[in-house]
Amino acid sequence: MIPVNFAYCRPCTPEEAVQSYTAYEKAGKKTLYYGGGSEIISMARVGSITPEAVVDLKEIPACCELKEEGSYINMGGALSLRAIADSQCFPLMGKAVGRIADHTNQCRITLGGNLCGTIIYREAVLPLLLTESEVSLQGPEGVRRLPLQKVFDGRMRLLPGEFILKVHVPKKYAQMPYLHVKKAPTEKIDYPAVSLAAIIEKGKLKIAFAGICSYPFRSKEMEAALNDTAMDITQRLNKAVELLPEKPADDVHCSRGYRELLFKNMLGQVLAELSAGSKAGAKS
Numbered sequence: 525m526i527p528v529n530f531a532y533c534r535p536c537t538p539e540e541a542v543q544s545y546t547a548y549e550k551a552g553k554k555t556l557y558y559g560g561g562s563e564i565i566s567m568a569r570v571g572s573i574t575p576e577a578v579v580d581l582k583e584i585p586a587c588c589e590l591k592e593e594g595s596y597i598n599m600g601g602a603l604s605l606r607a608i609a610d611s612q613c614f615p616l617m618g619k620a621v622g623r624i625a626d627h628t629n630q631c632r633i634t635l636g637g638n639l640c641g642t643i644i645y646r647e648a649v650l651p652l653l654l655t656e657s658e659v660s661l662q663g664p665e666g667v668r669r670l671p672l673q674k675v676f677d678g679r680m681r682l683l684p685g686e687f688i689l690k691v692h693v694p695k696k697y698a699q700m701p702y703l704h705v706k707k708a709p710t711e712k713i714d715y716p717a718v719s720l721a722a723i724i725e726k727g728k729l730k731i732a733f734a735g736i737c738s739y740p741f742r743s744k745e746m747e748a749a750l751n752d753t754a755m756d757i758t759q760r761l762n763k764a765v766e767l768l769p770e771k772p773a774d775d776v777h778c779s780r781g782y783r784e785l786l787f788k789n790m791l792g793q794v795l796a797e798l799s800a801g802s803k804a805g806a807k808s
């Protein structure tokens with residue numbers, strides 16, 4: 525049971541959603557955009573958040589869109605992870621979101637919720653970081669479309685009142701060889717100890733990680749080291765550890781030492797596959 529009352533509205537257009545959000549905030553109500561609600565409901569149940577109003581985005585057609593337009597694949601912010609995986613529109617994205625939670629929760633968790641939630645892994649962002657993806661943000665001043673990397677630095681940096689309307693992935697990346705590997709501490713379905721997504725573009729590895737540090741990231745310096753064939757694989761793996769943006773996470777799920785070991789093993793596997801020139805695919 526949620527121990528507090530809150531207002532709920534389900535607008536049909538992006539403009540109405542922003543108007544409702546702004547009106548609730550002006551009335552002094554703490555307001556949240558609402559995707560699948562899995563995080564909002566579980567946190568409200570235990571009292572760690574106390575929203576006074578929520579604006580559900582799932583009735584807005586643009587937020588539920590999944591289609592090709594020009595050279596992009598557009599994915600609405602309120603699409604469920606399962607809808608994205610089932611569509612097979614972007615196989616690497618399908619693999620990454622298909623390993624978040626279980627099937628039932630994937631039907632509920634939304635793309636916008638995964639990217640903007642407080643749970644640190646945000647694994648749906650990994651393929652987006654590799655593909656020069658863009659994001660359309662709806663806010664009080666209208667829509668701004670910009671490279672995802674401009675508004676993502678481990679978490680989404682949205683302006684007050686903004687929400688993710690759509691994500692735009694360049695279609696060409698859907699055809700490229702890819703790898704997705706996720707290792708969880710115990711069960712197959714769990715938060716990641718280390719999760720990685722990689723694309724091979726013109727023979728070069730592009731790679732992004734979640735779980736190893738306290739936020740998801742892609743590091744071009746690390747990619748340069750991993751692609752540097754003047755070093756042997758052991759040297760490249762050691763360099764990758766040195767280039768982590770912070771020490772590996774150390775928490776109740778997994779120790780720092782174990783995470784580092786997994787990170788090196790998983791990367792070693794990726795480099796071995798890359799140098800063998802084998803057809804990339806999904807791993808778990």
Ligand SMILES: Cc1cc2nc3c(=O)[nH]c(=O)nc-3n(C[C@H](O)[C@H](O)[C@H](O)COP(=O)(O)OP(=O)(O)OC[C@H]3O[C@@H](n4cnc5c(N)ncnc54)[C@H](O)[C@@H]3O)c2cc1C
Pocket residue numbers: 556557558559560561562563564565581601602623624625626629632633634635636637638639640641642643644645646647648686687688689714715716
């Ligand atoms: C059982 C379970 C297992 C999980 N395992 C993983 C995992 O392995 N890896 C992983 O990465 N995550 C995992 N998660 C975390 C999950 O992806 C997040 O909790 C996510 O926030 C839930 O999405 P939602 O759509 O239900 O979000 P909601 O609860 O609706 O919203 C969460 C937050 O995002 C905001 N928000 C929602 N939609 C938008 C939008 N379009 N624009 C802007 N802000 C928005 C809300 O205001 C709120 O602050 C797991 C969650 C569950 C319940």
